[in-house]
Amino acid sequence: MEHLDHLEHLDKxxxxxxxxxxxxxxxxxxxxQGRKxxxxxxxxxxxxxxxxxAxxxxxxxxxxxWAILLPAWAAALVTAVILGGVAYALREAGRPKRPHAPHRVIGGTAPEASPSGTGxxxxxxxxxPPNVPGMPGADPESPHHRG
Structure with missing residues (x-):
């Protein structure tokens, strides 16, 4: 067995x-990859x-x-409005499209299922409202109040 011990050391x-x-x-x-x-x-x-x-x-x-036709301040304002409209359009185009959640009806019940069909x-x-012991309007004869 001693002749195999040196092989174990070589394997390690x-x-x-x-x-x-x-x-x-x-x-x-x-x-x-990091460099690239x-x-x-x-x-x-x-x-x-x-x-x-650019x-x-x-x-x-x-x-x-626009300054050719309008005063300089008005031309700057028109340019700002145009750029604001383009920014708004780009933001709306980039938003994810998802259906809106149905609104809750106070005192009503929830819809049968969500739009995604997951429940x-x-x-x-x-x-x-739930009957909570110790709260005003709680039933003094409830099992929790009996001594």
Whole structure:
């Protein structure tokens, strides 16, 4: 049996070495992917900054065009309203479309099922408030009040 003990030590060393090589390989791969993603993020950021300046130049051109017909303050106001309308339209286009939840009816009951078909959207509302011991209007003959 003693002649197999040194082989066990070799197996352990081999496993440790393979684990180290695998860790280094994964680390290098993640580092490379990180570099590529950072570069892409920087390019997207730079693109956004340049687009912002381009949009400002277009807004200035629109304002100057309106200034031919209107006073400068009115041209700036018209340009601001146009840009506000475009911003609102873009925000509405980017909103997720989902059905509205049905409204509760005070004293009524909940609808039979939610629009998604997963069950009730909220628990039904009881017709009367619960009877809580110790609260004004509680029944003194309830089982909790008997001594």
């Amino acid at each position: 060393d081999l496993v440790d070495e393979l684990a180290q090589v695998a860790r280094e390989t994964v680390r290098d791969e993640l580092r490379e 993603r950072r570069r892409a993020a920087m390019l997207y950021g730079a693109s956004g900054a340049v687009a912002l300046y 949009g400002a130049a277009v807004a200035l051109a629109v304002g100057l065009a 009730l959207p909220y628990p039904p509302i009881p017709a009367e």
